[in-house]
Structure formats: structure tokens, C-alpha cells
Amino acid sequence: MTDTFEYATRPGSTGLSILSFAGLSALTVFLWQISPGYVLLLMVPALLMCLWQITRVPTYGIRMTGSTWNIMGGQDDLAIPTAQIAYLRVVERGANRRIGLMLEDGTEVVLPLECLPDPYDLIREATNRGIPVRQQA
Numbered sequence: 001m002t003d004t005f006e007y008a009t010r011p012g013s014t015g016l017s018i019l020s021f022a023g024l025s026a027l028t029v030f031l032w033q034i035s036p037g038y039v040l041l042l043m044v045p046a047l048l049m050c051l052w053q054i055t056r057v058p059t060y061g062i063r064m065t066g067s068t069w070n071i072m073g074g075q076d077d078l079a080i081p082t083a084q085i086a087y088l089r090v091v092e093r094g095a096n097r098r099i100g101l102m103l104e105d106g107t108e109v110v111l112p113l114e115c116l117p118d119p120y121d122l123i124r125e126a127t128n129r130g131i132p133v134r135q136q137a
Helices: 014-034 037-055 121-128
Strands: 003-011 060-064 068-073 076-079 085-095 096-103 108-110 133-136
Touching: 014 037, 060 121, 085 121, 096 121, 121 133
Parallel strands: 085 133
Antiparallel strands: 003 060, 060 068, 068 076, 085 096, 096 108
């Protein structure tokens, strides 16, 4: 077991985003020769929006160390000390899954599913760090 477990993901496809930006750029160059006003009015804002979306895609994930669990939920990043975690709670009801951290004070921090690895990897890493796991079906 390593001291740090990290899982990070970014939604969407970077290659597809770059391809769409390149396509919009080629269309902008072609339309500039026909109608520069149209390009300035519609295509330049579309290019800027596409570029903004490529650069601002949030990173989701989880990072576990011996002392803290960092949950990266896009704009909502949490740092939870490991000493405050009572247990990891996994609730599976059919296709619905809910995973949360129960803290010592009784509050539950629900983990966003898009920032989590495979549940079996998460359970393995939690038990390796001495955090009990409770599953409910």
C-alpha cells in the first residue's frame, strides 16, 4: 500500500473539444472572406466560448493520504481529516448508488459519484487506511 491514493477525472473528451475548436477556426477563416461582419458578430464569440469551455473543465476526483481525504468536486473541494471519519457508507439500491463519509459528529458528507473510482477500489483503499465500511443493499 502506498501512502497516497489519487483518482482524478475530467468529463468530456479533450480530443473532441480540440477538433471542434479547429473546425470552428477553419469555418471562421473561410467565412471571413465572404462576410467579415458575420464572423465578428457570431463566429468570434463562438470561438471564445469554445476556448473557455476547453480551459475551464473542472477536475473531479479524490485524494487519500494518511491524514486527510481531499474530495475534488469541481468548484466544491473538501478536505476532511481522516481522524474525523467514523466509517464509509455505501448504499446500493438497484441502479442507484450513494456513497458517503460518516463523520464522528454524526454528519454525513455525500461524495459526488463523478469524482469516485470504482467502488471496490474505494472500499479497498478505505479499509487499508483503517476506515470501516458499511454497505446497505
